[in-house]
Amino acid sequence: MLEAAAAAAAAAEPELDPEDLVHFSVGDLPSRGYGVMGEIRRQGKLCDVTLKVGDHKFSAHRIVLAASIPYFHAMFTNDMMECKQEEIVMQGMDPSALEALINFAYNGHLAIDQQNVQSLLMGASFLQLQNIKDACCTFLRERLHPKNCLGVRQFAETMMCAVLYDAANSFIHQHFVEVSMSEEFLALPFEDVLELVSRDELNVKSEEQVFEAALAWIRYDRDQRESFLPELLSKIRLPLCRPQFLTDRVQQDDLVRCCHKCRDLVDEAKDYHLMPERRPHLPAFKTRPRCCTSIAGLIYAVGGLNSAANFYAGDSLNVVEVFDPIANRWEKCQPMTTARSRVGVAVVNGLLYAIGGYDGQLRLSTVEVYNPETDSWSKVESMNSKRR
Structure with missing residues (x-):
């Protein structure tokens, strides 16, 4: 009888008009809610777990820790022994880093500096906070210096941070x-x-x-x-x-x-x-000469013939240009003292040599050398024979 009455009542209800359906939402409610929970925590209210590091104790809410930190999510949702303990000992963590990461769980903000970056990275690695670990690695990578890169490389290897390790290695090479x-x-x-x-x-x-x-x-x-x-x-x-x-x-x-x-x-x-x-x-x-693969070289174009010339006639040039593959552009350098086409070139000890060639009238025995640091050419001893 009751089932029949309920079915009759349901049949009597009019269908909802889509225009009468309104969706109401407050977009910042989650962030405001976390902010309120952070304030409640600061007041020491409703906290149901205490994290202990040495003599330092930090009160928090299990639900917030579980929602924001993978390590605690696994601990509190998988019937581990700690899920019912009121006080949990955190072994091997820096107290200030743990406090900063707990605060991050409530407000999503973390201040990284030279003094705390390593302890934060270690804490983030322990708590499985990959985004914070990546942020710490980026911080260290952007501040590599000849005086710290070896230590950073060793630390990256210990923490299994492959990207940071490779960056430090490349910096050491360069x-x-x-x-x-x-x-x-x-x-x-x-x-x-x-x-x-x-x-x-x-x-x-x-x-x-x-x-x-x-x-x-x-x-x-x-x-x-x-x-x-x-x-x-x-x-x-x-x-x-x-x-x-x-x-x-x-x-x-x-x-x-x-x-x-x-x-x-x-x-x-x-x-x-x-x-x-x-x-x-x-x-x-x-x-075998050393070759730093992480540094791109420069390409020099030395002398040659003007565009109106052919292989057998035309004006030789003293123009020198350099191409930077990183900037993807050509730039003019100081021209040679002598116009040369069909010129031999070589790089020795960071200096560029222009050897012999043809000036448009005569074969040459003269040699000049370019110093890229001073952007200047100077003549050196000539060859015994003219060569082009």
Whole structure:
């Protein structure tokens, strides 16, 4: 009887007109609600859990922690032992970082600075707050410096932050010379220094800078490190050093002179210059120039013929232009002192050489060199023969 009456009443109700249906919403209600809960927490009311780190205690609401922090969501919704405890001990967390992350759960705001970034990253990693972990990594990546990059790399490896680790590695490669002068570098263990000076990617103007970095590391604690010199020197590409440097600097260094193995390595490098026929017998890495893959090079266009000319006639040019692939633009450099087409060019020790060529009337034996740091050309010794 009751079911029949309910069915009859339902049939008697008129259908709702869509125009009579109104959706009402308050868009900022969730954010205002969290703000109110944060104020309630500051007043110490309605809190149902206390997080303890050492002697520090922080009261909070389980529902807010579970809604905002994945670690607590798993703890409070999966019948773990802690879900019913009034006080939960948080092992290994920095108290100020935990307090900041609890506040973040209520207001979505976090202040990151040089003093707290590492403790926040560690806390965020523990609490599974990936967005905060990423923000801390970005903060550190944007502030890499020759004096801190080695420490940041080690920290990134410990925290398994792959993007930050790669960024620090790339920075070390690009700024190796400055990094090698830092206290962090001088304090590195031998294995790390050995691995670093073995890398192809170091950005150095010459191998001589790598040698100086290695010797500075040895001298920083000579008594404890002197025995490492032969192995360290074996990873430096001494054959790529200038003969004058090998003779006047490397061979004369007291650390090298006192070590038979080191003297053998110097002799090997000198033989590279004195007896070219023996070069194929050297280990390949010792004659392979360093190449920092994270730094784009520049492309120089040197001399040539004007657009109205053909291969056999026309005006030779002294114009020099450079293309920057990062900025994606060409710029003019200081022109050569002599117009040259069919000119030979080479880069040696960061200087650009223009060799011989044709000035539109005569073949040339003259050679000039361009210094990109001063944007200037200067003449050097001519060749014995004219070449184009």
